[in-house]
Amino acid sequence: MTIAPLTPQAAADLPCPGITESLDRTDAWQTRHGGTWLTTREDGDVLARRADGTERAVRFPDPTGDHRGYTTPAPGGTAFAVCGNSAVTLLDSNGTARWNHPHDPWSADHGSGRGTCAFTPDGRHLIAVVPGPLATGGYEGDVLVVLDRAAGTPAATATYEIRQSLEDSGQLVVSAGRGQDGALTYIAVFDGTDLHTTELDTKDGPVTDIDTAGQHLLTLERGGANLTLRTLGEDQRFVGRPVLLGDSLIPAAVADEEWAEETRHFPIDAATLQPLAEITYPHPAGPDITPLPDSSRLTPDDDRLNHWHLHQPPPPEPPTRHRHPSGHHATPPTLQARVINQSHTSNTQIKMTC
Structure with a gap:
């Protein structure tokens, strides 16, 4: 298969102090309410x-006072919720705290554990992950709690990184990481009275995105060796946060390791997992790709975001040999597609050589 080079068009760069240092945080990049949000910290403040x-x-x-909370916006950016070590806090956009929902601490010594949260599409409730009760018998597991936005009182609970589709925020997907042992994933729906959760058959890694219909998920295995829609070659791995754009395109970064200085970026057809092109930037781009609803993308560069526009990638050509712009033969990944729904998993093998 020939993978054609695709040169992006540079748009105006965006200042974003602290973004490079924030990319290893779970709240740095979020798809919320049909848009993409970035969260950074500076001089004791949160910037969203x-x-x-x-x-x-x-x-x-x-x-939180320790720069280790998880911050998420309400619809319209009119308020923000922050999950800290021992409380969930709602703040107005001017920083005024409206309420606190206390809970058992994630860590007695203020370790790295923190919850996550997202507002429901109508903005009336906040769904948050908090620690379960630390009873005499030991830790009993995390809890999903629905908090009333107006008062901060629990509206429902069920016995935890929350994703929304870029195009449709009607579904919430909760991924509970288990160290190096993958993740448990649930669909969470609050009907106004009860919180319903459905476990999905995706235990290999946390969800990175869902499509508009809530039918297909992208999961990235711990370490990046497998993406659901799915496997890369043994010597390279997916890095960053692959997402679905328009249910048909996955902008994916490939590198030798998670934080490699240089990565290769491929637009991938979501239906076939075939690379449509290899993006050739005018200067090295890192592993993190932030997609925007218009299919353009952002890549971090110190304290700025480079904004790139892409023309529609050409369809893949028949298998052939070609040379990479660097002079060596480019090797596209061998991919395995896996389609997931709530009841079963099916596998399809797709192999490519060049």
Whole structure:
């Protein structure tokens, strides 16, 4: 298969102080309410902004005091929720705290454990992951709790990184990481009275994205060796956060290791997992790709975000040999597609050589 080079068109760069240092945090990049949000920290404050740069960043003091909370926006960016070590806090966009929902601490010594949260599409409730009760018999597991936005009181619970589709925020997907042993994944739906959860057959890794219909998920295995839609070659791995764009395209970064200085970026057809092109940037790009609803993308560069526009990649050509722009033969990944639903898993093998 010939993979044609694709050169992106550079748009205006966006200032984003602290973004490079924030990329290893789970709240740095979020798809929320039909848009992409970026969260950074600076001088004791939290800065939350839309990734497309259409509005100024919202800045408020970090209510956790340790810069290790998880921050998520309400619809319209009118409020923000922060999950800390021992409480969930709701703040207005000016930083005024409206309420706190206390819970048992994630860590007695303020370790790395923290919850995650997301507002329901109507903005009336917040779904958060908090520690379960630390009873005499020991830790009893994490809890999903639905909090009323107006008062902070629990509306429902069920016995935890939350994803929304870029195009449709009606579904919430909760991934509970288990160290190096994959992740448990659930669909969470609050009907106004009860919180319903359905476990999915995706135990290999946390979910990185869902499609608009909530039918297909992308999961990235711990270590990046497998993506669901799925396996890369043994010597390279998927890195960053692969997502679905328009249910048909996956912008994927490939490198020798998670934080490699240089990566190769491939637009991948979501139906066949065939690379449509290899993107050739005018300067090295890192592993993190932040997609925008118009199919453009952002890549971090120190304290700025480079904004790139792509023309529609050409369809893949018949198998042949070609040379990579660097002079060596480019080797596209061998991929295995896996389609997942709530009741079964099917496998399809797709092999490519060049």
